[in-house]
Amino acid sequence: MREERPEDPTPEDPVVITPCPNGPLLVRGDVMIAPEPGAEPQKPPRRVVALCRCNMSSIAPFCDGSHKLANFRTRPPRYNIGSPREDADESD
Numbered sequence: 038m039r040e041e042r043p044e045d046p047t048p049e050d051p052v053v054i055t056p057c058p059n060g061p062l063l064v065r066g067d068v069m070i071a072p073e074p075g076a077e078p079q080k081p082p083r084r085v086v087a088l089c090r091c092n093m094s095s096i097a098p099f100c101d102g103s104h105k106l107a108n109f110r111t112r113p114p115r116y117n118i119g120s121p122r123e124d125a126d127e128s129d
């Protein structure tokens with residue numbers, strides 16, 4: 038059985054997704070992952086997982102570090118999550 042660490046998210050914490058520059062999406066929290074559309078969702082082995090977004094991983098949907106060898110580059114974020122859009126309806 039895996040030892041819990043103080044920084045590990047608990048089931049009560051919200052799920053947090055962090056896009057790593059030039060790397061994977063870090064997902065922290067109690068989630069289920071369907072490996073492909075229509076597949077049965079499964080609980081990942083950890084509460085913090087790295088999901089590949091370079092499409093080079095041999096263990097997809099998880100990151101295996103291949104993005105570094107592939108020199109995968111992301112674009113800088115073009116928006117702030119949680120900030121109201123100028124064109125958004127105030128009643129949303």
Ligand code: FES
Nearest residue numbers: 089091100103104
């Ligand atoms: S993002 Fe790491 S292997 Fe694809």
